[in-house]
Structures are given as C-alpha cells and as structure tokens.
Amino acid sequence: MAEDRPILALGSAAFAISEYAAVLKRYQIDTIPLTGLTNNAGVTKAVADAVATRTTSGKASYVAFIWFFGTSQFSPFDENMLSSLTQNGCRFFSGGGAGYDDVGTEWMTSEGAYYCNTPTAITVSTANGALMLILAATRPLIQGDMYTKAGKWRGDASIPAGLIPYGEDIEGMTLGIIGLGSIGKALAVRAQACGMKIIYNNRRRILESEENGATYVSMDDLLATSDVISVNCPLTESTRHLLGRTEFSKMKTGVFIVNTARGAIIDEEALVEALRSGKVSRVGLDVVEHEPKIHPGLLDPSLSYRVTLQPHTTGRTTQAFYKGELQIIKSVDEFMRGERPEYAVNDPKI
Numbered sequence: 001m002a003e004d005r006p007i008l009a010l011g012s013a014a015f016a017i018s019e020y021a022a023v024l025k026r027y028q029i030d031t032i033p034l035t036g037l038t039n040n041a042g043v044t045k046a047v048a049d050a051v052a053t054r055t056t057s058g059k060a061s062y063v064a065f066i067w068f069f070g071t072s073q074f075s076p077f078d079e080n081m082l083s084s085l086t087q088n089g090c091r092f093f094s095g096g097g098a099g100y101d102d103v104g105t106e107w108m109t110s111e112g113a114y115y116c117n118t119p120t121a122i123t124v125s126t127a128n129g130a131l132m133l134i135l136a137a138t139r140p141l142i143q144g145d146m147y148t149k150a151g152k153w154r155g156d157a158s159i160p161a162g163l164i165p166y167g168e169d170i171e172g173m174t175l176g177i178i179g180l181g182s183i184g185k186a187l188a189v190r191a192q193a194c195g196m197k198i199i200y201n202n203r204r205r206i207l208e209s210e211e212n213g214a215t216y217v218s219m220d221d222l223l224a225t226s227d228v229i230s231v232n233c234p235l236t237e238s239t240r241h242l243l244g245r246t247e248f249s250k251m252k253t254g255v256f257i258v259n260t261a262r263g264a265i266i267d268e269e270a271l272v273e274a275l276r277s278g279k280v281s282r283v284g285l286d287v288v289e290h291e292p293k294i295h296p297g298l299l300d301p302s303l304s305y306r307v308t309l310q311p312h313t314t315g316r317t318t319q320a321f322y323k324g325e326l327q328i329i330k331s332v333d334e335f336m337r338g339e340r341p342e343y344a345v346n347d348p349k350i
C-alpha cells in the first residue's frame with residue numbers, strides 16, 4: 001500500500017463493493033463520510049481539514065480525490081472546494097456522472113490535474129429514461145395517473161382539464177435529437193425500434209457510420225420538422241438556453257419536448273409560455289433549470305397535467321451506478337500507475 005501517495009474519497013462505493021474493497025487494499029485511501037454533510041461549504045471544510053491533518057503531521061498529502069454518485073448536491077467541485085488539495089500536490093480528480101458542467105475542469109487543467117468522468121455508465125439508463133419520457137409525453141401518462149389516483153378515472157367535463165385526450169402513437173413521428181453523443185445514439189436505436197424517424201443536430205455532423213440511422217439536419221430544420229424533440233447535449237456556455245422563445249416559435253404546433261440532459265439548456269420561462277400557448281403539447285423533464293426548484297408555471301394546475309417531471313433520476317439505475325463506480329476505479333488505477341486515464345476529459349500538462 002502506497003503510504004506516500006494517498007487518495008482522498010468523498011463517500012464510498014455502494015454498488016461495486018467488492019471491486020472497491022480491492023482498491024482499498026491496494027492504496028492508502030482516507031474517506032470523508034457523507035453522514036452529516038449537507039452542502040458545498042461542509043465538503044469544502046472537510047476536504048481542507050483532511051489535507052491539514054496530513055500536512056501538519058508531516059505526512060504526504062493526497063495525490064487523488066474521488067467522489068461517488070449521490071454527491072451532486074455538494075457541487076460545484078471547483079477551485080473553491082478543491083484548491084487545498086492541488087496546493088498540496090493533488091493531480092487527479094474523478095467523480096460519478098457523465099456531465100461535468102459543475103466541475104472546474106479548466107481550473108484543474110491549469111493546475112496540471114486530470115478530471116475523469118464516467119462517460120458511458122449512464123448511457124443505457126438515460127436513453128431508456130428518455131424513451132420513457134417520450135412515451136409519457138406522447139401518451140397523456142401523467143394526466144391518467146393524476147385522474148386515476150384522484151378517483152376521477154378518465155375525467156369529465158366538470159374538471160378544468162376535462163376528459164383525458166387520446167394518446168398519440170410515436171410510430172411514424174419524427175424525433176429530433178439535439179446532441180447525438182452516446183446517449184443520443186442509444187436513444188436513436190430505441191426510438192427507431194418504435195418506428196420513429198430520427199433527425200439530429202450537433203455542433204458538427206458525426207461520421208455516417210456512427211449516426212445509428214439518424215440524419216443530420218440544421219437546427220432550424222430540426223425545430224421545424226420534429227414531432228418530438230429530445231435534448232441530449234451537454235450544458236456549456238454555447239448550449240445554455242439553446243431552446244428559447246425564438247426556437248419555440250420555429251417548432252411545429254403541438255410538439256412534445258423531453259429533456260434528460262441539463263435543465264438550463266431550455267429557457268424555462270419560454271417553455272412555460274410555449275406550454276400555455278399550446279405550441280408545446282406536453283413535456284417530460286428529468287432536469288430543470290434551478291434544481292431542485294421547480295418553475296411555478298410547471299406546477300400550475302392549469303399546466304401540470306401536461307408536464308411529467310422526474311427528480312434528475314433517469315440515469316440512476318443500479319446497473320448504471322455499478323458501471324460508473326467501476327469507471328472511477330479504472331481511472332484512479334490508471335493514474336496511480338502513471339498512465340493517462342482513458343476517461344480523462346482534459347489534457348493537463350503533467
């Protein structure tokens with residue numbers, strides 16, 4: 001066990017238990033328990049305290065810091081939280097999750113530190129979740145659920161939302177995927193099995209052999225011709241509010257919108273307006289702009305029966321988190337062996 005190159009971990013593996021137990025034997029790993037931690041400030045202090053305990057006793061400080069799934073409420077994982085580590089020689093970070101908009105990767109690069117995400121762990125779970133929300137939106141699933149539980153069965157003229165409308169079959173519909181990355185591609189395969197025609201838009205067209213049957217179109221064409229739009233791109237400064245008032249105005253009336261990527265890619269004010277006007281028929285959202293706060297318009301009884309919400313959990317299956325923990329373990333192992341980790345998203349000068 002390398003006492004001179006210790007690792008700090010926030011939390012512990014919950015799925016890849018035996019694989020992580022083997023890692024605990026290979027390396028000196030100190031663990032910050034999650035119990036009692038409620039926010040970013042608490043984690044920032046716990047990290048600084050752990051570093052100080054080592055340095056003041058003359059021991060080597062941490063070379064790597066890892067955090068597992070179920071810690072996103074502590075984000076951002078940035079300079080403010082982690083500088084006590086890099087100042088004392090930490091050059092590796094890895095966290096559970098495909099998206100890393102809440103991780104200070106540019107700062108890590110400037111510190112000569114890697115950041116490794118878990119790029120493919122949640123591909124299947126999120127693609128299945130997106131399909132689930134497409135079906136929930138195109139069939140009035142949530143309205144049926146609300147009515148049935150309220151003892152109203154299929155509804156009647158005495159209630160504001162009236163009778164449950166007919167659902168729509170997705171067979172023959174056009175699905176516009178914004179962001180044909182690994183999740184978008186997996187969704188394309190699933191949606192084609194349901195008879196949908198797939199178009200997509202990315203910053204740039206990908207190789208035809210990797211398009212999985214999807215056709216590249218301009219953003220304007222995607223907006224104008226999709227019956228269902230699924231957001232599957234990462235959140236960056238150029239995708240923030242990618243779908244706003246102008247974009248909604250270009251969509252077909254009655255379009256269905258699904259977002260399993262990041263809430264802030266859609267301007268929620270504009271989305272609520274588009275729901276109110278009928279431009280958007282129904283939505284399925286796993287993510288919202290200011291999690292965990294929900295825009296009041298989406299909860300308004302006059303709209304909420306057309307809104308299926310999930311608490312950012314479509315990626316969250318036991319299989320996905322198991323795979324993700326294995327990917328964190330693989331990355332830390334590669335770093336400790338002096339290799340460039342396969343899942344590094346940045347290219348620091350080491």
Ligand SMILES: O=CC(=O)O
Nearest residue numbers: 097098099122315
């Ligand atoms: O949203 C979940 C992730 O990015 O892994």
